[in-house]
Amino acid sequence: MTRAVLSAGSNVGDRLAHLTSVVDRVADDLVAVSPVYSTPPWGGVEQDDFYNITLIVDGDRGPYDWLALGAELEQDADRTREVRWGPRTLDVDVITVSDGDDVVRSDDPQLLLPHPRAAERAFVLVPWLAIDPAATLWTPAGFEAVADLIERIDPADIAGVVPVTDPPPVRSR
Numbered sequence: 001m002t003r004a005v006l007s008a009g010s011n012v013g014d015r016l017a018h019l020t021s022v023v024d025r026v027a028d029d030l031v032a033v034s035p036v037y038s039t040p041p042w043g044g045v046e047q048d049d050f051y052n053i054t055l056i057v058d059g060d061r062g063p064y065d066w067l068a069l070g071a072e073l074e075q076d077a078d079r080t081r082e083v084r085w086g087p088r089t090l091d092v093d094v095i096t097v098s099d100g101d102d103v104v105r106s107d108d109p110q111l112l113l114p115h116p117r118a119a120e121r122a123f124v125l126v127p128w129l130a131i132d133p134a135a136t137l138w139t140p141a142g143f144e145a146v147a148d149l150i151e152r153i154d155p156a157d158i159a160g161v162v163p164v165t166d167p168p169p170v171r172s173r
């Protein structure tokens, strides 16, 4: 049994439906899911805004099983890999995995854990904090409170991450 924090994003097609497919797929393992946030594109590629959610899941799966689940969902959304950090129907990233009290660390390029860019991404951290105000992320500098990491991100980036009220957000269960 492991606990994973997953981040899902979409900026092509029916964004809400793509995110809902993730929530539906992990429903049995779901601990919490954030509201849907509208987020400006991160990474320097000019493209449409994303919808993003962060999920916490508990399941009888190892780290690579969470990665495989994300890849399956991306395939189901007809995801094609083109531009790095470019437009996509669905992207599911594994942000961090814990096994009891231990945080899983991995330097396998197929599964880097914790996700090396999570600490810089308002679109991951803001939704995560909304469902877990005490969340921490292991970084090369040690454990950091997600709330503190957010303080270090450019306020303009944080301000761009806004809950979507219309259409309505996926409800936390």
Ligand SMILES: Nc1ncnc2c1ncn2[C@@H]1O[C@H](COP(=O)(O)OP(=O)(O)OP(=O)(O)O)[C@@H](O)[C@H]1O
Pocket: 067, 081, 084, 085, 086, 091, 092, 093, 094, 095, 108, 109, 110, 111, 112, 113, 114, 115, 117
């Ligand atoms: N923690 C992780 N979560 C998801 N994929 C990962 C992770 N670590 C490594 N990968 C690998 O990253 C590869 C490329 O993923 P993808 O094309 O979705 O990257 P990206 O989402 O554009 O960029 P980023 O990795 O910065 O989020 C995948 O083949 C996957 O095996």
Ligand SMILES: Nc1nc2c(c(=O)[nH]1)N=C(CO)CN2
Pocket: 008, 009, 010, 039, 040, 041, 042, 043, 050, 052, 084, 085, 086, 091, 123
């Ligand atoms: N706002 C936002 N920007 C992104 C996202 C995402 O999910 N949300 N995913 C990306 C793929 O790596 C690149 N940029």
